[in-house]
Amino acid sequence: MAKAFQSPKGTKDILPEEQAYWRMIEQVMEDLTRVFGFQRLNTPIFEDTPLFQRGVGEATDIVEKEMYTFKDKGDHSITLRPEFTAGVMRSYIQHGMASRPTPVKLWSAGPIFRYERPQAGRFRQFHQFNAEALGEQDPVLDFEIMDMAWQFYDRLKFKNLSFQLNSIGCPDCRPQYLKRLKSFYQNHTSTICDDCNKRLDKNLLRLLDCKQDQCQPVIEKAPPIYDHLCDDCLDHFTRLRHYLEAAGRTYTLNHRLVRGLDYYTKTVFEVWAEGIGSQNAVCGGGRYDGLIELLGGKPTPGVGFAAGLERTVMIMQHQNITIPEMRKPAVYFACQHADAQKQALIYITRLRELGIPCLMGLGGRSFKAQFREANRREAAYTVTLGDSELESGSLTIKEMRTGTQEICPLEQLVDHFKTVLNC
Numbered sequence: 518m519a520k521a522f523q524s525p526k527g528t529k530d531i532l533p534e535e536q537a538y539w540r541m542i543e544q545v546m547e548d549l550t551r552v553f554g555f556q557r558l559n560t561p562i563f564e565d566t567p568l569f570q571r572g573v574g575e576a577t578d579i580v581e582k583e584m585y586t587f588k589d590k591g592d593h594s595i596t597l598r599p600e601f602t603a604g605v606m607r608s609y610i611q612h613g614m615a616s617r618p619t620p621v622k623l624w625s626a627g628p629i630f631r632y633e634r635p636q637a638g639r640f641r642q643f644h645q646f647n648a649e650a651l652g653e654q655d656p657v658l659d660f661e662i663m664d665m666a667w668q669f670y671d672r673l674k675f676k677n678l679s680f681q682l683n684s685i686g687c688p689d690c691r692p693q694y695l696k697r698l699k700s701f702y703q704n705h706t707s708t709i710c711d712d713c714n715k716r717l718d719k720n721l722l723r724l725l726d727c728k729q730d731q732c733q734p735v736i737e738k739a740p741p742i743y744d745h746l747c748d749d750c751l752d753h754f755t756r757l758r759h760y761l762e763a764a765g766r767t768y769t770l771n772h773r774l775v776r777g778l779d780y781y782t783k784t785v786f787e788v789w790a791e792g793i794g795s796q797n798a799v800c801g802g803g804r805y806d807g808l809i810e811l812l813g814g815k816p817t818p819g820v821g822f823a824a825g826l827e828r829t830v831m832i833m834q835h836q837n838i839t840i841p842e843m844r845k846p847a848v849y850f851a852c853q854h855a856d857a858q859k860q861a862l863i864y865i866t867r868l869r870e871l872g873i874p875c876l877m878g879l880g881g882r883s884f885k886a887q888f889r890e891a892n893r894r895e896a897a898y899t900v901t902l903g904d905s906e907l908e909s910g911s912l913t914i915k916e917m918r919t920g921t922q923e924i925c926p927l928e929q930l931v932d933h934f935k936t937v938l939n940c
Contacts, residue, residue: 525641526635526641527632527633527635527640527641527642528640528641528642529640529827533843534843535830536843537840537841537842537843538830538833538834538840539826539830540841541673541833541840541841542646542673542826542829542830543626545669545672545673546624546626546646546669548672549665549668549669549672550624550648553622553648553661553665554622555622555623555624555648555650556622556623556624557623557624557625558605558608558623558624558625559625559627560598560601560604560605560607560608560625561598561604562597562598562627562628562630563595563596563597563598564595564596564598564603564604564607565593565594565595565596566584566586566594566595566596567594568596568603568604568607568812569584569596569598569599569600569603571811571812572602572603572606572607572780572808572811572812573599573600573603573780574720574780576719576720577720577723578723579599579600579631582632583599583631583632583633584596584597584599584630584631584632585597585599585630585631585632597630598629598630599629599630599631600629600645600823601625601627601629601645601647601649601823602647602649602780602805602808602821602823603780603808603812605623605625605647605649605821606649606808606809606812606814606819607812609621609623609651609809609814609817610809610812610813610814614651615652615814615815615817619651619652619653620650620651620652620653620658621650621651621652622648622649622650622651623648623649623650623651624646624647624648624649625645625646625647626644626645626646626647626826627644627645628642628643628644629642629643629644629645630642631643637831638825638827638828638831638832639828640827643825643826643827643828644825644826644827645823645824645825645826646669646800646823646824646826647821647822647823647824648662648665648666648802648821648822648823649819649820649821650662650819650820650821651809651817651818651819652817652818652819653818654753654806654818656753656754656756656757656760656784657760658820659753659757659783659784659804659820660757660760660761660764662802662820662821662822663680663761663766663786663802663822664764664766665822666786666788666800666802666822666824667680667766667788669800669824670788670790670799670800670829673829673833673838674836674838674839675790675791675799675832675833675836675838676790676791676836677789677790677791678767678788678789678790679767679768679769679788679789679790680761680766680767680768680769680786680787680788680789681768681769681771681774681786681787681789681798682757682758682761682768682769682770682771682774682784682785682786683742683743683770683771683772683773683774683775683784683785683786684742684743684746684750684751684753684754684783684784684785685722685742685775685776685781685782685783685785685803686742686745686746686747686750686782686783687747687749687750687782687783687806688782688807689747689749689750690745690746690747690750691742691782693745694740694742694745695721695722697740697745698721698722698724698725698739698740698742699717699721701738701739701740702717702721702724702735702739703717705735708731708732708734708735709724709727709729709731709732709735710727710729710731710732712727712729713727713729713732722775723775724736724739725739725772725773725774725775726773726774726775726776736773739772741770741772742772743770743772750783753783753784754783754784757784768786774786774787776801776802776803780805780807780808780811781803781804781805782803782804782805782806782807783803783804783806784803784804784820785801785802785803785804786801786802786803786822787799787800787801788800788801788824790832791832791836799824799825799828799829799832800822800823800824800825801822801823802820802821802822802823803820803821803822804818804819804820805819805820805821806818806819844874845874845894845895845896845897846874846875846876846891846894846895846896846897847868847873847874847875847896847897847898847934847938848865848868848873848874848875848876848896848897848898848899848900848934849875849876849877849878849887849890849891849894849896849898849899849900850864850865850875850876850877850878850899850900850902851878851884851887851888851891851899851900851901851902852877852878852887852902852903853884853902853903853904854881854903854904856907857902857903857904857906857907858877860902860907860927861877861900861902862877864900864927864930864931865877867931868931868934871931871934871935871940872940873934873938873940876891876894876896878890878891884901884903887899891917892917895917896917897916897917897918897938898914898915898916898917898934898937899914899915899917900912900913900914900915900930901913901915906927910926910927910928911924911925911926911927912924912925912926912927912930913925914933
């Protein structure tokens, strides 16, 4: 016998019994983006590779290690999207969205691809909810994006929400800070891990994001960037903190928070919730005022966030969050033979046109077997249709919860269910 196929490593099937979580998340996304005034944008699953190399940053782990890149039949280098923002910015530039009233608010959702080591809540194909607000530098917009991320999880009933917050400065003040950070780390080269020694020469901020145990004492003593901000960045950060405090949004200043992408400036944040083990971050984002210019557009500020949906589902399950029940069949037709099935199909079609979920027994099984199936599928009512019903012109309807039975003339069946199911 041929070996059975398995899903590729780092991917997962979203099974029917999990779909209720996804539908709940999708409903929250639709409602939330409408309330905040965001419009949906769907971008391609793949883009030209240089878009991500330039937009995400060639020295990032995503570009160096994690992108799914290949040559197409035209010998073009193509990459499956490892994040949404670069593609959204490309679309913004390509379609002249700068002419729209600002801020331009866009949201997206769909699959993302990164070649990472699979672990709890982390996959090689996963889904993200992504929101971007473009065209304004006002920290009110930073607050709005952060509040939208907060409300996403609040509406899903997540517990113990809080923000981790930092400012990583701008091109005016960050270089001076990086010099100080490098000077500090050069005194600890024998202590830090090999990756951090490499980061000393190409991606200094990521030193603060290292997860290796040996680097943690060094990170704790590293100079915090928010003590070295220019006046503009400090004013922006101070105002944002005031907005968060006025709205009662709990936050913690975290000088280690830098995010994993090169395009961030000023605000960076994560939403934390009661999580799985020590992994508390459920989404993250920040400001990227130079990204559109870097990708060939006019200087345009922007701020946004991204939320991983597989991890969101896992935490919903971990926290035992109540989800809306899947809609079960309202009516199950148990049919004795082909002639009964033919008659049943007439009524099933009419009931489905009214939005009433119906199923019918198949395969010539006995009535007993069909009633077992109706029970397993948790049908509300079972209609029996066999020789005696066809001859008499009446059907037996059984309410499965109570076992109550009644007789209904064939021509009144649709109206009967319209009444009892309030259709």
